[in-house]
Amino acid sequence: MDTSAFVAGFDPFSISEEQYTVPAVKKEMSGRSMAWVRFKTAVENGKLKVRFPKKIFMDKAKASATLVGDSFFLSEADLQVLTLALQLKTQGYSPLIVTDDYSIQNVANQMGIEFASLATFGIRFxxxxxxxxxxxxxxxxxxxxxxxxxxxxxxxxxxxxxxxxxxx
Ligand SMILES: [Zn+2]
Known part of the structure; x- marks a missing residue:
């Protein structure tokens, strides 16, 4: 889950899958009243796990972002989300990034990682x-x-x- 997911109103309790996010998203979320309350509640209940991704995967994610020309537009939070997804994929999971951010979607696509959009249908191009x-x-x-x-x-x-x- 990236910040846009929570801001758009995504509720972690609405789905049964294991859910992860990253420290930089948590930082971006704090203070955003309703979304932050939802976020905090999900973390406290163990519904949403906050993981710091490993650096070796960060380098790979950065390389993919540079390849598609989106590296300049990724925030630290975006990059951590992409990195954690890549890490989970390497560990045998089938991660799905929930984001409305086109740069994240572009890079995810480049890395062969699935994504789902909340407010849009995601990219077909x-x-x-x-x-x-x-x-x-x-x-x-x-x-x-x-x-x-x-x-x-x-x-x-x-x-x-x-x-x-x-x-x-
Ligand atoms: Zn000019």
Missing amino acids: RLHWIRYCPACHKRYPANHKSKRCEVCGTELKRKPSRKKILER
Whole structure:
């Protein structure tokens, strides 16, 4: 489960499967009134487990994110969610990431990990992102290191550059 799942109103008690999340999601959740109460209750009842993923899997998840050009857009929480899913898969589980975040979905897809979307139907296309300057329209690769345009200093935005239909 990532933050978007809980914010969108996902209730851990509504399904019977084993559920995991990560410390960075817990941190993002605290203070979000209703969602936080639901989150805390699920953790306290053992319905939701908070696991810190291992570093070796973190490196693999990062590499996959870079490959699809989404590394720049993943927060620490996103990366931990992806990493934990990869770790669980390696340990013989069949993880399903619950998220409405397209960058997480893209990277999950790249790693061969299933995901389910709450508010949308999820992606049917693999998106490739580019970054661009909304002021002077200069384009940058998705993994461009700076957040600002090197010509005019405006903060860059991102958009999908092309869509690839998934094989399955
Ligand atoms: Zn510019």
